[in-house]
Amino acid sequence: xxxxxxxxxxxxxxWLHPLRSLxxxxxxxxxxxxxxxxxxxxxxxxxxxxxxxxxxxADTIIVRSIKPPAEKLSTQGITPYGLTREEFDMLVRxxxxxxxxxxxxxxxxxxxxxxxxxxGRLVGCTAEYAEVNKLKVAxxxxxxEVEGFNRDTSCVLAHKVAERLFPVQDPIGKRIYMPESTxxxxxxGVLEPKNASAAIGGSLSAQDFSGDVYIPILTLQQRxxxxxxxxxxxxxxxxxxxxxxxxxxxxxxxxxKRTATLIEEVLSGxxxxxxxxxxxxxxxxxxARTTQAMFMVxxxxxxxxxxxxxxxxxxxxxxxxxxxxxxxxxxxxxxxAKRADIVRQFLIETSVLSIVGGITGILIGLLCGPSVNLxxxxxxxxxxRTIAQLPDVIRTVQPQILLESIPIAFYISLxxxxxxxxxPAMRAAKMSPIEALRHE
Amino acid sequence: xxxxCRIIDLKKEYVLKSETVRALRGATFxxxxxxxVAIMGPSGSGKSTLLNLLGCxxxxxxxxxxxxxxDVARMNDDQLAEIRSRRIGFVFQSYNLIxxxxxxxxxxxxxxxxxxxxxxxxxxxxxxxxxxxxxxRLSHRPAQLSGGQQQRVAIARSLVxxxxxxxxxxxxxxxxxxxxxxxxxxxxxxxxEGRTIILVTHEDEVSKRAKRIVRLKDGLxxxxxxxxxxxxxxxxxxALENMPVEV
Numbered sequence: 001x002x003x004x005x006x007x008x009x010x011x012x013x014x015w016l017h018p019l020r021s022l023x024x025x026x027x028x029x030x031x032x033x034x035x036x037x038x039x040x041x042x043x044x045x046x047x048x049x050x051x052x053x054x055x056x057x058a059d060t061i062i063v064r065s066i067k068p069p070a071e072k073l074s075t076q077g078i079t080p081y082g083l084t085r086e087e088f089d090m091l092v093r094x095x096x097x098x099x100x101x102x103x104x105x106x107x108x109x110x111x112x113x114x115x116x117x118x119x120g121r122l123v124g125c126t127a128e129y130a131e132v133n134k135l136k137v138a139x140x141x142x143x144x145e146v147e148g149f150n151r152d153t154s155c156v157l158a159h160k161v162a163e164r165l166f167p168v169q170d171p172i173g174k175r176i177y178m179p180e181s182t183x184x185x186x187x188x189g190v191l192e193p194k195n196a197s198a199a200i201g202g203s204l205s206a207q208d209f210s211g212d213v214y215i216p217i218l219t220l221q222q223r224x225x226x227x228x229x230x231x232x233x234x235x236x237x238x239x240x241x242x243x244x245x246x247x248x249x250x251x252x253x254x255x256x257k258r259t260a261t262l263i264e265e266v267l268s269g270x271x272x273x274x275x276x277x278x279x280x281x282x283x284x285x286x287x288a289r290t291t292q293a294m295f296m297v298x299x300x301x302x303x304x305x306x307x308x309x310x311x312x313x314x315x316x317x318x319x320x321x322x323x324x325x326x327x328x329x330x331x332x333x334x335x336x337a338k339r340a341d342i343v344r345q346f347l348i349e350t351s352v353l354s355i356v357g358g359i360t361g362i363l364i365g366l367l368c369g370p371s372v373n374l375x376x377x378x379x380x381x382x383x384x385r386t387i388a389q390l391p392d393v394i395r396t397v398q399p400q401i402l403l404e405s406i407p408i409a410f411y412i413s414l415x416x417x418x419x420x421x422x423x424p425a426m427r428a429a430k431m432s433p434i435e436a437l438r439h440e
Numbered sequence: 441x442x443x444x445c446r447i448i449d450l451k452k453e454y455v456l457k458s459e460t461v462r463a464l465r466g467a468t469f470x471x472x473x474x475x476x477v478a479i480m481g482p483s484g485s486g487k488s489t490l491l492n493l494l495g496c497x498x499x500x501x502x503x504x505x506x507x508x509x510x511d512v513a514r515m516n517d518d519q520l521a522e523i524r525s526r527r528i529g530f531v532f533q534s535y536n537l538i539x540x541x542x543x544x545x546x547x548x549x550x551x552x553x554x555x556x557x558x559x560x561x562x563x564x565x566x567x568x569x570x571x572x573x574x575x576x577r578l579s580h581r582p583a584q585l586s587g588g589q590q591q592r593v594a595i596a597r598s599l600v601x602x603x604x605x606x607x608x609x610x611x612x613x614x615x616x617x618x619x620x621x622x623x624x625x626x627x628x629x630x631x632x633e634g635r636t637i638i639l640v641t642h643e644d645e646v647s648k649r650a651k652r653i654v655r656l657k658d659g660l661x662x663x664x665x666x667x668x669x670x671x672x673x674x675x676x677x678x679a680l681e682n683m684p685v686e687v
Binding site: 005009012013015016327328330331332333334335336337338339340341432433434437 | 492495497498517518521522524525526530532536537538539540541549550552553554557597601
């Protein structure tokens with residue numbers, strides 16, 4: 001009863017200065033919503049990165065060939081670099097924990113059907129490629145082991161290639177032409193659309209699967225070979241590379257790190273050239289988790305600072321209020337209010353401020369996702385070039401509201417209200433009723 | 441005889457910058473139940489100090505102050521607050537109503553601090569408001585009332601806890617003569633109903649309306665005398681006669 005009437009009284013007293021109360025509430029509101037927003041955004045960014053790493057698979061180890069820096073290549077002739085088929089066989093034979101191994105060779109190529117010519121990526125791989133990269137077949141089938149073994153000239157088209165080369169016809173069974181290698185391939189399957197995977201770390205660049213054409217790696221080796229001729233201006237550049245990537249899967253996730261160490265050992269011959277990189281998604285995942293945790297702590301601290309500022313706002317206002325209402329305090333004391341009653345009255349007032357701020361802050365915090373999207377849409381409409389220049393993360397991030405951030409934000413705001421309300425309330429209670437009554 | 445309060449050798453000293461001010465130097469007098477006492481005295485006589493002590497807003501340096509059977513001189517801060525909310529009805533010169541509360545809510549304030557505010561108490565507040573003639577202004581705020589009306593709200597508030605005595609500090613100091621008369625008549629009526637009233641004033645005209653006058657000087661009781669019935673009636677008559685005629 002007494003609490004209820006004190007709350008009523010607090011609301012009445014705050015209503016005496018609506019603008020002042022509103023501004024004080026605003027301080028808390030901004031603090032609380034920024035706690036939720038910053039945590040949601042950092043969670044969104046972190047989750048995105050983690051999802052990408054997870055899509056590589058926690059049980060995989062990726063070894064990639066990297067074009068070595070120019071000074072390490074001899075100026076005369078063509079220096080082969082990167083992973084070799086021999087190394088691939090060696091890894092499969094000598095590392096016992098490997099469950100499966102997938103060799104990959106990638107080339108830029110032109111593809112042609114009738115008069116339509118498009119640029120794309122020719123990927124030589126085995127049947128496992130679709131499973132490892134989670135590619136789904138829309139029509140037909142992915143290249144099979146038999147086709148690989150027979151070095152068939154079958155190919156599978158990514159959806160964009162199929163769309164461009166075969167806007168109306170059914171691509172299955174058609175033969176596409178590759179002008180650079182003067183060769184025909186028969187389409188045996190078409191893939192469903194797949195979103196590009198973003199870059200992870202420095203060693204694994206973004207992969208856009210939409211312009212790919214897949215053929216058996218043995219076919220590629222036989223018909224195209226290891227030497228690539230690239231035209232730059234009027235001169236030609238040659239390079240020799242056997243495999244772009246080997247994706248290894250480890251039977252047991254607990255063996256991933258040991259296996260990676262072993263692989264690095266086996267491939268230590270490449271250390272001098274620095275022409276390969278071993279990427280362990282599991283390690284990246286762990287790093288990403290740590291980074292995300294640090295990021296969130298950091299963001300939380302920034303938000304906490306804004307809450308602190310809000311709290312100081314409350315204290316400031318309450319000190320002014322206490323001075324202004326000295327007379328009222330005197331009257332209440334004379335009419336029988338104990339010091340505790342006065343403390344309670346002012347504490348409830350600050351609590352009302354901070355609870356109102358907390359609740360509205362949470363509501364605004366919940367609008368985080370839609371607001372971020374809206375902001376992006378507005379920027380896109382207002383200046384499409386700006387949005388194009390923004391980094392990927394900002395363009396794609398979907399804030400993930402942390403459920404636990406809601407009660408945390410609420411209790412922190414309440415605590416801020418109480419902590420910063422205590423001093424003014426004590427000051428009010430400490431006044432002598434005689435002095436307070438005399439106050440004009 | 442039952443006493444509303446008994447003051448025995450009450451002393452109060454203040455220390456102001458190494459100088460000791462002896463505001464009360466041993467005042468002694470009793471206020472029986474149903475009395476109507478005016479406390480008078482020039483400034484510096486210890487009038488305000490005595491008022492603060494009677495109102496349990498302050499503690500004496502020595503001596504005893506009995507309200508009923510309790511010696512409030514020995515009480516701590518919270519106990520004094522308790523006594524104020526249960527046993528004393530304050531009426532101030534400047535009304536001292538709480539601005540953000542309505543008439544009824546102002547009357548209820550002492551009950552809030554007693555922790556009892558039920559349907560019965562609410563009804564009593566309404567009755568008190570009606571008794572002081574404000575039954576039709578229950579949800580007005582102090583700023584919407586005249587000085588006399590505000591003071592009547594304050595009187596209703598002072599009665600809500602059924603106090604040992606009403607302690608009125610210059611209750612007519614801010615009022616014109618007509619309103620002063622209204623308030624004094626209200627006090628008279630309350631006294632006739634059996635209420636004990638202690639009224640602090642410096643106006644002779646006001647003090648003559650009480651049953652008894654205690655005059656302080658230099659922190660001591662200078663004299664303590666009863667007003668005869670004739671004096672009181674004459675004062676009341678004079679007040680009416682001297683009132684300016686409205687055109």
